[in-house]
Amino acid sequence: MSKNLKANILSISISLIATLFILFIFLFFVGRDPFFVMETMFTEVFGTGYGIGQALFKATPLIIVGCGLAFCFQASLFNIGAEGQLNLGVFGMSIVAYVFDDSLGLLVVPVAIICGFLLSAFWGLIPAYVKIKRGVSEVITTIMLNFISLALINYLLIEFLAVKSTVRTEKILDYVSIPQLSNYFEIFQGSSVNLTFIFAIILALVTHLIFYKTRFGYKLRAVGLNPKASKYLGINSDRMTVISFMIGAGITSLVGLNFVFGYKSYYEYGFSNNIGFTAIAVTLLAKNNPIGIIFTSLLFGVMDYGGLAVNTIVPKEIMLVFQALVILSILSFDRLVKIYYLKES
């Protein structure tokens, strides 16, 4: 086992333990029995097929958005706009699916996916273009675009497209959907986890191959590591910026598979519940490595559902705090392990 791998395992383990420790203290502080909380969470999540299914269901979008973000982060582009990008894409996807479901039948699925992808990609093109032409930091533009896209969607929904007195779109025909996993594995009965989970895993594997085994992936990573040298090496870093942002943003729209085609069959304003931000953490913790993203997504998926499961004992919002602590903790221990174990400065 390489020293680097050992270091990674060490830092993740220590940080998880440290975070758990802090969480315990926090729970004591607010008057809850941490052991009971943990026990309940464990039995709910891992003790039932439903629980595991739900954890996977929550992990799936994180893997997808994570892979999309990884395209940007590998090129050192801080895409904070996944939330806006994915919402726009999924929104578009549902509208197209609803409008054409009777005329195209199952064919509407790939058509809707492509439309959604292009819409999200366009939303990723804007910050990329503004960056290469005017040097504006993508951190600020993507955050601004989040607000703009959500306001826009809200407006379109309420004024034109939503089902009366709701904030969701019309339902797509029932048979145009992605099968639940419970159709194949009895154990997942009742859970919304669907084939998108498998798709997400495949997406992660393909993304991994692209990053580490193709010229495109090398060029992408080179631009992220040293944009100046990349120019001298003949790589068009402006083009890379635009392409990676568009692909990354486009991929985030694919969460629509999980939520729309695989679950509710409509778009509902607020459905994303900040996965665009959680995914940032998921990707960074995995150091932009898609295989790692699978694991960190599973971790966060467990925490997400676990939070819901213990909601009667302690508000699920504690999970937000826990997730933030995990992020900070993994980042710190990763650095500490680098300094003291690998002896870098």
Next chain:
Amino acid sequence: MEAYPVIEFKNISKKFDNFFANDDVSFCIKPNTVHSIIGENGAGKTTLMKILFGIYKPDSGNVLLNGTKVSFKNPLDAIKSGIGMVHQHFELIDDFTALENVILGDEVSNYGFLNLDEARKNLFDLIVKYNLGVRLDKKISQVSISEKQKIEILKLLYRKSDILIFDEPTAVLSPVEVKEFFKIVRKFKDEGKSIILITHKLNEIKELADRVTVLRKGKVVYEVDRNDIDLTVLSKQIVGEIDSDHTVDKRTDSFSERPFLKFENVVYKKDDIELINELNFQVHGGEIYSICGVEGNGQSEIVELIVGIAHKSHGEIFLEYEAISLVPDDRIEKGMIKEFNIGENVILRNGRNFVITSNMIIESSKSIVEKYDIRVPSLTAPLDSLSGGNQQKVIFGREIELDCNTIVFVHPTRGVDINATAYLHKIILQQKNKGKAILIITSDLDEAFYLSDKIGVLYKGRIGNEFKRKDFEEGSIKRHEVLRNIGKAMIGVNIV
């Protein structure tokens, strides 16, 4: 009467990993003298000075200042004891004025508010006394390298340094500026100060040094006083045994009919400033053309224009062959992806395959390592784990393997030790003999004289004077005259 040595090094040793940067170094520096410490890159001079200046701590041994043991914890301590150092790479803040840079850390203030007037007065007196020509209210980003050096000197004088250390002070100066520098050093000596000069330029030693200490591979190998200096002996001591492989002295004389690279009345503007101002030159196949000049006269811009990072405003750039090999000047910043290994850097550059497997990477690493004799911990080690000289060899190898007909080298042997330099020069000459057009941008006149068929002097974005090999090669009568003329051309004097 023997005065106390102002500085004495007693058995100083410093190890980095497995390698002795300083190995039992002992010698004295007499007060009010110019003491030169010379040696090749990696000989241990900078390490020794960093120990003196408080940046490093020695593993063993002592430093004595005026007879008393001292152990500086940081540069501030050293500065307080009267020692000042002008580093090879200036430590100046571009966005600040000269005044702000000089007083930083030692500001005169009333209740926290800066009092610049007093400092201004003091500094003005110093500028006049030492004839420094520093404009206190100019921002550093707007002054020449020579003025920057003077600002660094002013920093030391402001803090009343009596012992002044200069690390490779003339590396980036034009011949005229070098003469100015010598005058300043002599004035310091007249004022009773002690000066330590770290250099590898023998002519400076001849001009200034009262005593010379030679370091090689971390050890003191030779010391000599001014009157007994023999340059041949000195060179031998510095270098030890040369890998003198003069087998490639045969040079081709046949150049291609058409130039492979040609700049015709090229103008390049950035933010309304003309950085390249009607530049004309051409390089033929089989020819080595060197562009010499003081840093900042358009060298980087020429490279950017050739590579395509910058776009000309007017004029024409002709490239007979589109593919160009480039060995850039700052290898870490521009030359490579240091986190990738040798094979990855090579494959990234040669632009052929879409799918990249581990085998391909290893094969690629292997071929470069074997062909160019590169020392590596392993074939998949990232480039940042290699020494500077080996990194440069990797970049050379990578570019040569592309087999482009036009090659551009920018400061190809800067910071590279003498053996590696000879090796790299050999490679350049080999490529010339293969009929490639070679453009070298360098400020090392020795290198230019040794390699080139033609030298063009770059001043303010234009080449006003060119010199042919037959006039400056070894043995030519006109060699000294050419050297003088190049020096003049570098500062804008036109030679007819």
Next chain:
Amino acid sequence: MIEGILSITFMMQVLRMFTPYYLGASAANFSERGGVINIAIEGFMIISAFSYASITIFTGNPYSGLFGSVAVGILFSLLYSFFTIKLKINQIVIGVGFNLLMAGIAKFLMLMFFQSSSNTPSFTQVPVLPFLSSIPLVGDLTGDSIIIFALILVVLSQILIYKTKFGLRLRSVGENPEAAETLGIKVRIYKMWGTIICGFLASLGGIWLASNQNSFSDGMIAGRGYIAIAAMIIGKWKPVNIFFACLMFAFFESLEIVLQISGSGIPSQLIQMLPYLITILVLIGFVGKTKPPAADGVPY
């Protein structure tokens, strides 16, 4: 509607809205002058607004709220310096983490303390400077000491950054920490001070918002922390220019309110979009000529 804009009330409103923007932008500026990027201004405002609201509600005393909230802000900024300066972790990543942490804590504690996930109970007590409120016209404003402070801050920052020893050293650390180090300046200490001032000012911004609204509610900061960062960039890291940039954003936010009240028929969501849209447009228009402190964001 034009009368609406030109009225004194409108200008006073702009001045009010200007306050959190300027405090946030100033906060980010002090941090970046020291070379530390802080994109967690939003989070700082959230947690300080919440702390101020809760402490004021629990103790009934707005001054305790004020001091308590500032203390919380400074504590978080010390934590921030630990990660970014001591551990030298990438500042943008930490910023994202801090934003999540602070928002999460606020949301969670709001549930725990007030059993509501959307807002706290309201409170009427706010810190005042009673002797000034008798002056006509200005009296309205002086009732709010934080607004006065924000205005004074413009001049104060200008002097502090350009005319004091501290300012010179802070700037040197943000431009070229290696050079500063050779002159004996303790780089990390100055970076830390930059971060602490940042936490202090950002907290005041959050406090003002809660004080203005007399409560804390989910989403009340509404991205102002990010707009403040944009204002800093547009203002080229100079206090006086940042002042104008913030005035501009405040103008558009006040315009939004006027448009909504006047029933102009423009949909509210589109009006809400305005500040964010303006931010991008101004950045596109301005940038290309901006130059942050040279060593900004570089862990030292």
